[in-house]
Amino acid sequence: xxxxxxxxxxxxxxxxxxxxxxxxxxxxxxxxxxxxxxxxxxxxxxxxxxxxxxxxxxxxxxxxxxxxxxxxxxxxxxxxxxxxxxxxxxxxxxxxxxxxxxxxxxxxxxxxxxxxxxxxxxxxxxxxxxxxxxxxxxxxxxxxxxxxxxxxxxxxxxxxxxxxxxxxxxxxxxxxxxxxxxxxxxxxxxxxxxxxxxxxxxxxxxxxxxxxxxxxxxxxxxxxxxxxxxxxxxxxxxxxxxxxxxxxxxxxxxxxxxxxxxxxxxx
Amino acid sequence: xxxxxxxxxxxxxxxxxxxxxxxxxxxxxxxxxxxxxxxxxxxxxxxxxxxxxxxxxxxxxxxxxxxxxxxxxxxxxxxxxxxxxxxxxxxxxxxxxxxxxxxxxxxxxxxxxxxxxxxxxxxxxxxxxxxxxxxxxxxxxxxxxxxxxxxxxxxxxxxxxxxxxxxxxxxxxxxxxxxxxxxxxxxxxxxxxxxxxxxxxxxxxxxxxxxxxxxxxxxxxxxxxxxxxxxxxxxxxxxxxxxxxxxxxxxxxxxxxxxxxxxxxxxxxxxxxxxxxxxxxxxxxxxxxxxxxxxxxxxxxxxxxxxxxxxxxxxxxxxxxxxxxxxxxxxxxxxxxxxxxxxxxxxxxxxxxxxxxxxxxxxxxxxxxxxxxxxxxxxxxxxxxxxxxxxxxxxxxxxxx
Ligand SMILES: Cc1ncc(COP(=O)(O)O)c(C=O)c1O
Numbered sequence: 106x107x108x109x110x111x112x113x114x115x116x117x118x119x120x121x122x123x124x125x126x127x128x129x130x131x132x133x134x135x136x137x138x139x140x141x142x143x144x145x146x147x148x149x150x151x152x153x154x155x156x157x158x159x160x161x162x163x164x165x166x167x168x169x170x171x172x173x174x175x176x177x178x179x180x181x182x183x184x185x186x187x188x189x190x191x192x193x194x195x196x197x198x199x200x201x202x203x204x205x206x207x208x209x210x211x212x213x214x215x216x217x218x219x220x221x222x223x224x225x226x227x228x229x230x231x232x233x234x235x236x237x238x239x240x241x242x243x244x245x246x247x248x249x250x251x252x253x254x255x256x257x258x259x260x261x262x263x264x265x266x267x268x269x270x271x272x273x274x275x276x277x278x279x280x281x282x283x284x285x286x287x288x289x290x291x292x293x294x295x296x297x298x299x300x301x302x303x304x305x306x307x308x309x310x311x312x313x314x315x316x317x318x319x320x321x322x323x324x325x326x327x328x329x330x331x332x333x334x335x336x337x338x339x340x341x342x343x344x345x346x347x348x349x350x351x352x353x354x355x356x357x358x359x360x361x362x363x364x365x366x367x368x369x370x371x372x
Numbered sequence: 373x374x375x376x377x378x379x380x381x382x383x384x385x386x387x388x389x390x391x392x393x394x395x396x397x398x399x400x401x402x403x404x405x406x407x408x409x410x411x412x413x414x415x416x417x418x419x420x421x422x423x424x425x426x427x428x429x430x431x432x433x434x435x436x437x438x439x440x441x442x443x444x445x446x447x448x449x450x451x452x453x454x455x456x457x458x459x460x461x462x463x464x465x466x467x468x469x470x471x472x473x474x475x476x477x478x479x480x481x482x483x484x485x486x487x488x489x490x491x492x493x494x495x496x497x498x499x500x501x502x503x504x505x506x507x508x509x510x511x512x513x514x515x516x517x518x519x520x521x522x523x524x525x526x527x528x529x530x531x532x533x534x535x536x537x538x539x540x541x542x543x544x545x546x547x548x549x550x551x552x553x554x555x556x557x558x559x560x561x562x563x564x565x566x567x568x569x570x571x572x573x574x575x576x577x578x579x580x581x582x583x584x585x586x587x588x589x590x591x592x593x594x595x596x597x598x599x600x601x602x603x604x605x606x607x608x609x610x611x612x613x614x615x616x617x618x619x620x621x622x623x624x625x626x627x628x629x630x631x632x633x634x635x636x637x638x639x640x641x642x643x644x645x646x647x648x649x650x651x652x653x654x655x656x657x658x659x660x661x662x663x664x665x666x667x668x669x670x671x672x673x674x675x676x677x678x679x680x681x682x683x684x685x686x687x688x689x690x691x692x693x694x695x696x697x698x699x700x701x702x703x704x705x706x707x708x709x710x711x712x713x714x715x716x717x718x719x720x721x722x723x724x725x726x727x728x729x730x731x732x733x734x735x736x737x738x739x740x741x742x743x744x745x746x747x748x749x750x751x752x753x754x755x756x757x758x759x760x761x762x763x764x765x766x767x768x769x770x771x772x773x
Contacts, residue, residue: 166669169548170395189667212654216668263397288556
C-alpha cells in the first residue's frame with residue numbers, strides 16, 4: 106500500500122520543517138467559529154500563511170482544559186448548531202493538503218464510539234487527534250482504535266508529568282504535545298522557564314517530534330521556542346485574531362500566521 | 373445475599389464506570405490525593421480528630437426515629453434519618469470536614485470548591501473557617517443571582533465567591549471552572565468536591581466520608597425497630613447522601629432506592645434524571661450516566677431543587693443501577709413540592725426540596741409498600757429552611773396567575 110498513514114504524514118511534516126532548519130508551525134481553530142462554512146477557507150489560509158499542521162477543534166459544551174477565548178469560540182460554534190457529522194462531511198470534501206488533526210474532548214468521541222470515530226476521522230482525511238481530557242492512563246482503547254486506522258493519538262505532557270508517564274510515551278504516535286504551563290489554554294505574556302527541562306525529559310523518553318503549546322501569542326515567542334522544540338502550536342491568540350476580524354476570517358488567519366512563520370524561518 | 377465486590381478497583385473503576393478523565397496536568401495531583409487519603413484514612417490520629425469534629429462540631433450522631441403520624445397515615449413503618457439536624461443544615465458538612473482535614477494534613481493552604489445552590493459552598497466555607505484556611509467558591513452567575521442569601525452566607529464565613537460566566541452559568545460550569553483553577557494552581561490548592569462525582573479517588577473518598585450516615589443509621593434502626601428496614605430511600609443529585617446511607621447496607625437484604633429529579637416530567641426534557649435516561653458518557657472526570665445530546669454535548673438539567681440540578685450522577689450509582697443492586701426512580705417538581713408540605717404537616721419537619729423527592733416516592737408508592745409490609749428508612753438529607761423563599765415565591769406566583 107503506497108498511501109501514507111496519518112502518523113507518517115505528521116512525521117513527514119516535522120521532517121520537512123527540520124530539513125529547512127526550522128520548527129514546524131501548528132495552528133488551531135475551532136470548527137464552526139466564526140461559522141462552519143468558512144472552515145475550508147481557514148484551512149487554505151493557514152496553509153498559505155505557512156502552517157505545517159492544522160488542528161481543528163470539534164466544539165464541546167464543557168471544555169475544561171480551555172481558557173476563556175477557546176471556551177467562547179466553542180460555545181458560539183455550538184450556539185450556531187455546529188454538528189459533528191457536518192464537520193466530518195465538510196473535511197471529507199477538502200483537497201488533501203498538510204496534515205490535519207482533531208482536537209476535542211472524550212465525550213463527543215465516546216458518543217460516536219471509539220472505533221467508528223477512528224474510521225470516520227480517517228475517511229475525513231484526518232491524520233490524528235488530541236483529546237486533552239483523556240490522559241495516558243485512560244487512553245489505550247482509543248489508541249488501539251486509532252492505530253488500526255493509521256491515525257495518531259497525540260499524547261500531552263505537562264510540567265507536572267511523572268517519569269511513569271514519560272516511559273509510557275514509548276508507544277505514542279505522531280508527536281508529543283508539551284503543555285508549556287500548569288493551566289488552561291490562553292495567550293500569555295511569558296512562557297514558563299521550566300519548558301526547556303520538560304522538553305529534554307521528553308526527548309530522553311521518546312524519539313518523536315515535540316511541539317510546545319498553551320500560551321504562545323507572538324512571533325518572538327514562537328521564534329524563541331522554535332529553538333527549544335520541533336514545533337510550536339498557536340490556538341488562543343489566533344482565535345483572538347479571528348474574533349477581532351470576523352468580517353474576513355481567512356485574512357485574519359493568514360495575517361496572524363504569516364509573521365509567525367517568518368519568525369520561525371529566520372530562527 | 374451475595375457479598376458485593378469491593379469497588380472501586382485500583383484504577384478507580386466501578387465496573388465500567390468512574391476512572392480519571394482529567395487533563396494530564398492533574399494526574400499527579402489525583403495520585404497524590406489518593407496516596408494521602410489511603411494513608412490518613414487508616415491513621416488513628418486522623419480518625420479520632422474527624423470523629424471529634426463530627427461529634428462536637430457537626431452534632432453527630434444525628435437522630436433516627438419512627439415517623440409516627442406518617443406511618444399511621446401510610447399504613448406501614450417509616451423511619452427518618454435526620455441529616456437536616458447537622459450544623460449548616462445538610463449532610464454536605466460530613467464530607468467537607470473530612471476533606472478539609474485531609475487538606476490540612478497535605479499542607480495545602482488554599483481550598484477551592486464548586487457549588488450550585490450554595491449548600492456545598494456554605495459547608496466548605498464553614499470547614500475552611502474552622503481550620504483557618506482560605507476558601508474560594510466557584511458558582512455559576514445564574515446561581516449567584518438565584519441564591520443570593522447563600523452567597524452572603526459564604527462571605528460572612530470569610531470565603532470568596534467567584535461568579536462563573538461560561539456555558540449555562542450553573543453548577544456544571546462552576547465545576548468546570550473549579551477544575552480549571554485546580555489545573556492552574558495544582559501545587560498549592562486542594563479541590564473539595566461536593567458529591568460522589570469527579571475523577572478517582574473522589575467518588576470513593578466522598579462516599580467514605582458520607583458513610584457515617586449509614587453506619588449510624590444501621591445501628592439506630594436495628595435498635596429502634598428490632599430489625600433491618602426493607603427499603604432505604606434517598607434523593608440522588610450527584611448522589612452523596614444516597615451513597616452515604618446505602619453503603620453500610622450494601623450486603624444486607626435491604627432494597628436500596630435512589631430518587632432522581634424528574635423536574636417538569638421526563639418527557640418534557642426539563643429534568644435531572646441521568647440514570648432514568650441512561651446514556652453513558654464522561655463529564656467532570658468520570659464515566660457515568662449523563663444528560664447529553666446525539667453529539668455528546670452536555671444538556672442543561674432542571675429541577676425545582678437546586679441540589680439535584682446536575683446533568684450527571686456519581687459512577688457508583690451508575691454501577692449499582694447497572695448491577696441491579698439499587699433501583700432508581702424519578703419524582704417530579706410537583707410531587708416533591710407536595711411532599712415538602714406533607715412532611716411538615718405530619719411530622720413537624722420541613723425537609724429540603726431535595727430530600728422531599730425521597731419522601732414523595734414513598735407517598736407515591738404507598739399502596740405497593742403497604743402490601744409488601746414495608747419498613748422504610750428515608751434519608752432526610754437536609755432541612756427546608758433554605759427553600760422556604762423558593763416555595764413561597766412559587767406559590768405566590770401560582771396564586772397570582
Ligand atoms: C439537602 C441536600 N440533599 C441532597 C443534595 C444532593 O446532593 P447528593 O446527591 O450528593 O446527596 C443536596 C445538594 O446540594 C442537598 O443540599
